[in-house]
Amino acid sequence: MKHYQWLVSLLFVTSLLTACVAPAPATQSGEASGESTGESTRTTLRIGASAMTDVLDAQQSFTGFSVDSIQIAQPLFRLDPDTRELIPDLVERWEFAEDGTSLMVTLPGDARFSNGDPLDAQAFKDAWLRYKTISPYNLDLEMVEEIRVIDDQTAEVLFNVPPAASLPVMITAFGAVWNTAVAEEIGDEAFTIAPVAGGPLMVQDFTAGSDLTLVRNPNYQTNLPLVENQGPLHVETVEVRLIQEEVTLAGELETGAIDLAVNAPQSALERWANNPDIQLYDYLEPGYVGIAMNLQHPYFSDLRVRQAIAKAVDREAIVKVLGTTASPPHAFINSAMFAYSSEMDDYARDLHPHDVEAAQALLTEAGWADSDGDGIVELAGEPFMVEFLTSATNTQLHQASQVLQTQLREIGIDLQIVQQDEGFVRDAMSAGDYDIGFDSILWLDPDIFLGVLAGSWRNYPQYDNPEMVEELTAARQIWDPAERTAAYAELQQFWLDEVLEIPLWERRSYVAARSWVQGLHVGPNNRDLYLNDVMIVE
Template identity: 35%
Template sequence: MKKKLIALCLASATLATCLAGCGAPASTGDTSGAAVDDSTLIIAIPDEVEGCDIQQIGWENVVQSLIYEPLVEYNEDMTELLPAFAEDYEVSEDGLTITFTLPADAKFSNGDTLDAAAVKASVERFMEVSEYSTDLEAVESVEAVDETTLVYHLSAPAPYMWASLASTYGGIVDVAAAEEMGDEAFNRTPVGNGRYYVENWEQGSQITLKRNENYVSNNPEVSNTTAFETVIVRFIPDEFTRVSELQHGNVDIIYNVPSASIGELEADENVTTYRYLQTGVNYMNLQTEKGPTADPAVRQAMTYAIDRDEINLALENVVTPAYTFLSPAQTGYSKAKEDEFAQTYAYNPEKAAQILADAGYVDTDGDGIVEKDGQPLTVTMMVASDRPSMSAAAPVIQQQMKAVGIDLQISEYEAAYVKQATKDDDYEISTRNYEWSDADILYSVFTSASGYPWNDDTVTADLEYARTVNDPEARVEAYEKFSDDMAQLYKGIPLFSDNYCIAAKSSIQGLVVTNDGRSWYHDVTRAQ
């Protein structure tokens, strides 16, 4: 699968131990013991980076987003593509040519020339070495017309490509420096075009970043303050230790606030919280070829047996109910279709029970579980134990199923095991999730491109068509058709999108957290 699934699993895992140095003195907040002043911003994240070269790694976080700047980026609510490193861009009417206008006299963080030829080299290296090179599979060639004009030539319209171009993975790498340093060294101290560069990486502890004096963004929604000369990113796996470090003043900003701490931090006048939504959906993936769920009536009844509001209440409002397979944080999302499905597939246990009865499922022995041909309707659901929201929701779903006569058994495994069992077709129900800012993630989940055995010709045709539609409104309509066709199969049951949280000292001002969780540090300052 692509980064969309990999990154989510890593971001949501809760680790049990705290790295050495978590209890740094309150006067510094720096695990190295060096003095820290107001020109230093300290961030705490759960996972140490696997590397800093965006083209050599499989997942990214705030570290890489500070080192690299894409050509373009989405605005806060994902409704518009804005210039970022590029000053402007233009797409031809047929969607086959994309022309970027780059700033004159731009430089990498080390002073190397950053012109169209340098960007061309970076794109070509991405297409050669990145495990996500298929994101640019439609690119036939990249042309540096002159120093400030770069042209992508495509074999077919590829609107799905913008999600990568506008992400950290679309940041510009200094290929000349990479070739001179070698891949291993460059992965530790890369040369990029973002607002900071790597000064030092203390493995198991922290990364120190220094301000890139050559950096300028062309995003019209920011003013490029970049007030902090130094950013220290500490690796603190234990989620409650991160919260404690924020409350004790040892860090300025923390990522992946545990759901149990969100209410506490929101009530703290010394803390500002930033909520954002999962760019995807957690869902129940139903077996359609064998076992109890091979009966469409069982899958349909399960759909009506789910009370998403009760799940949300049980999870203390840390999720947002979902009735379609896209969240509001993704391009291609349709609020109209979500509202329609919220009515059409609303919680209706009476209807679920009737569907089962009409299909011949009857509780003959009075134990509350329906049977057919002498067999009780028992189904096993594999749940990812390292996906906290899904693990917490599973017992609620179990009781909802029991209320309509379905005996739902829960088996918990690590997400990697659940994913592999699904690929091996060794499941009845598996809980799955995905995360990527563009609706094209559905192509990587519900077609043969996923590596899963299930495939439907109509759904595949819908998703193949949708990924070629350039007009945003027409693209939404294409994904609405997918939703309609998918719903008729009762293949999966969308449940919810996770509500994530970042927290900062109230003295930290100007931080922008977008609808899909990107952090804009352009104008972050510390109030005196």
Template identity: 30%
Template sequence: MKKRRYTSLATIGLSVTLLLAACSSGTSTTGTGTSSAGTNSNPTTAPQAATSGGTLVVAAPIEPDTLDPQITTWLDNSNNQPYDSILSRDLQGKLVPHLAESWQVSDDGKVWTLVMRKDVKFQSGAPMTAESVKASIERFAAISPVKDLAGPIDKIEATDAQTVKVYFKEPFAPFANMLVGTFLAPFDPERLKEKGEKFGEAPLATGPFMNPEVKRGASVTYVKNPDYKWALPFADNQGAAHVDKLVFRFLKDDDTRILEFKKGTVNILQEVPSTYVEELKAIPGTKIETSMEQGMKYLGFNNQKEIFKDVRIKQAIAMAVDREPIVQYALSGFAKPIYGPLPPTIPGYSEKIENMAKEMYGHNVDKAKQLLAEAGYTDSNGDGIADKGGKPLSFELLLSDDPALQRVAQILQSQLKEIGVDIKIAVTDIATVKDRSTKGNHELFLLFFGLNDPDILYLLMQTNNSKRVHYSNPKVDELLAKGRTTMKEEDRMKVYEEAEEILVKDPPWVPLYVSESVTATRNIEGYKMNPFTGDIPFADISITK
């Protein structure tokens, strides 16, 4: 979605602003979903008895704009607590039931049939019905700023009290990914009728926490849903939360967040800067939790620029990059180098493609200089910068004011100078990076992308969607469109592998690394995160002190 534990498409640098960031954090384990039918093996698990209660406090770096998942520009654990997903993924990445007890896809891939559980109730006490599921999906398809992510929906029917049929104009395999997130979560129809587009002010759905109290600029506080008994399939506690309240405090300043954690006023500290990890480890009752993000950081080219139409220039830059110093010195070791178009945390990752990319673009200064010379760029005046016709090989590198990215940029600047490429670092805010890159007013940039489906390549590389790297390749377009309509998982992954091979040979970017997201927890037990969805079952967590 960055569900890194988030679902924000804002971070992938698309023309749309949502889905990636649950679109989520991942581990280094490779996982793939499935488009086949599934059944809930234990839909009536008895809830475990809650412990003593208390208030669980999470320090979150980003405050969402609304609690309505269908109109937000940032979806993560801080604003998805009132909701449940229709499907989920287990801890191995396999697609499994959640609010739907089973699902099936027609042979032609155009009809998805969802059979919903009978025992689920909204927080108001009203039963969840197929009609309410239908209404929520229709609302998303009508009003969401990222409604295209739901695919070419033709119509939706509630054929009985439990059964929903979603009809598509053409097969659309990525719909499984939408069912896993809370974009399509069922809403209480009476509250939706009452609040309309202001539903996010007082949401009612089926989730484990409810009745949010929002203090804009400061926090959001939820109370537990006492009747909850349909938790995520991988949750240990299938019943109501152990804690009475769940509070997300929005603390942007790193020093403030660290100080609050040290004082003991915060139980879970998300997005811990790597430079603080050793210091926090020494605090009694503290555990450090790490997970590989479901995406990667990359050095992007503006492929519309004439100079980047020469593949030798792009390949030379890729060969100049040495990822190990970046990981060790800029990120304190909390990352994994990556060479291919997809990281191991996204379905569609291919070890074959990764090895091919590593073989082609391992650090090789001599080969990089040779490619530049073949393209006509040599250091003719002895100033250390390659030039052609008197024009030096110089680029502006655009990036946000993230301290880690600035350290990465400085290392890249030094490495590219070794092959005679001059880099001028331009630090600005993330909104400016996105705006300039969308308009094509850039040369090189550093950004992140993530999504728990290989359809991310369609959103980033297909000619009409490539709004950051401005890439266009008819064969890639053909394959990425085919990937969307290939319903058999094994066949679908082969399509993406073929597209990835082209993206390695004709690189629109330089993949750099997969970040290792660091979370510090204190005086709690039961914390875990699903690496394939970014979900944290907060109902599992108990306060120990």
């Protein structure tokens, strides 16, 4: 089994401070990357995905990690899965100023978009300026003060503060060079389903939220040292099918109807681990899934109630139900994120251990009591009954909500599970039109908490603390990794003490491929599939 856990070290940031050039490609071992050992017998790769985006243009999307966007676009850099150093993808050369206030990038002189347009320094500038105006995450590049085009290949980015929070953007499809000229010509709405970029594949046919057909980009080239083939892919077509049902997704892979499954279902992992015809790759995702409570709700505005729920939760029981796709974190920043602190993990673990009696005592202190003996506590005659809003299509969340329902019943809280489609859930929780539900954090940098716990566009807890916003804003600008980790540790302690959310589990995702898929590399980034060396050898 392949293990690519993203444990970001200080080496990542310090390696950015010096001039870097694209190294020669290095061969990966066959065990680590599914090394190709024969001649291709088929040029169409068939992928099954449990979820699909409606928007292929990552600059307009909330999800730039998916198997589609990351194949259409080409990030400036990637992270090496073994050394955790920054490595080139599109760029030939790059250099950050020692204080992080400027970045010089050099692009290949013959780089082209998939439609043949020049992918040059001006295109890079235009793409980043578009991101600043159109992306829902435009704060990621708000520190970009100016982009100077030095020549066709070279651009210099000037930052008004060090861009520590922007580093993840540069290694994902969000910060890739999308063809803004085409976007302007056809309009942003049309560009959402027919974007043009410089990645290994380009769009042939797409049904929003459903199936997608991608074809090989003849102009593609990369400087990735992870792969042998740095030109156009061996496969000519990639068909991505939306298969939401876990049983169906597993069955399609086992029968050979698809070659590869992203987000492989938990229910099939044990038997696939012992199946020589199936290869498994796994990686730890940055972030967590946790409980979000509406702090404007009269029940959850009481810190003692939030503390009681934190102590009533048994993470181990939840993880046992979810299986190998989950493990229990306690702090807000897990080991796959920048600024991770093991000391803060220990603090969080000791702060609210599973303790039903202590949870009941906290509710009693807050004035809640079971006066009629029905097992549900009341306050001023009102029973503690709240709606738990969750997705109707996410199996993990449904399973976890049932476990939580049982656990909170032990302390007299009646959770009524309400399932809706994910868009409804997201909008309702962002607007504060809910009682309690799940929050899902999936990003490399703790800067995400500026939106998650303090922003206006999301902020599920509906928390308002201007002083904390100032501290988060300051932390996102710290270039020194040790200082930045310390700043976020202090913030985490405050979040934990206030029980702003309750992290429950961190996700380990799996990619499963038939053994005839040779040459596949899976990176540490969420769903990063490197198809450069892939051949279908049946």
